[in-house]
Amino acid sequence: MTYGDEEAFRAWCATTEPVTQSGLANLHCLPPLLRAIQWGLHAHAQSAQHSEWTTNGIRNLVRHCWRGGITSLMDLHDGECKDLTRKHMDSEVRKIIREIINGLRCVYYSPSDTRDAGFLETDHLGRRFKNSQSHFDTTTVPQRWLRDLLWGDGAAAPPRQP
Structure with a gap:
């Protein structure tokens, strides 16, 4: 490939979307x-x-x-x-x-970060409840102390035995 203005060519390359190919x-x-x-x-x-x-x-x-x-x-x-x-x-x-x-x-997020972020991530605990995500939002609980208590109780739950 040849071009007359390398700077213009590189600018074009940086702003041009890739060619669309079916299935890719x-x-x-x-x-x-x-x-x-x-x-x-x-x-x-x-x-x-x-x-x-x-x-x-x-x-x-x-x-x-x-x-x-x-x-x-x-x-x-x-x-x-x-x-x-x-x-x-x-x-x-x-x-x-x-x-x-x-x-x-x-x-x-680390397990301790999830407490501050307002959710419980059960995948951190090695458990997943059937037909549910591992993410449980605790921000709907308005009292911070109650939310922390809820998080602590959920995080302390022992993992399921196989």
Whole structure:
């Protein structure tokens, strides 16, 4: 390939979306923390209970992150981006983000961090209740002392024996 202006060519490369190919989602050139999408695809495929993700939905997620300059899926989950996410993203993309972030919570939060963040993550405890997620939001309890008591009781529950 030849070009007359290397700087203009590199600028074009940085702003041009990848060519779409049927059945493929291009994750190349995503920031490292957005590569969690790749882990999410793997975890999704391994899960016995999961929703259906289309290739187009995954492409839309990548495109949304690329166009918005998003560097981490947690940016889409944080309060700052919730309004943007609701307005400019279809429901399938929101579902994909939610499922990947639910799977990554054990990586992003230590067990003690979950108390301050206002949730209990039972996967940290080596247990999962049948037909439920491992994430239990405790922020709906308005009294902090009661929320901490609830978290402590849930975190102290012994793991299930096989």
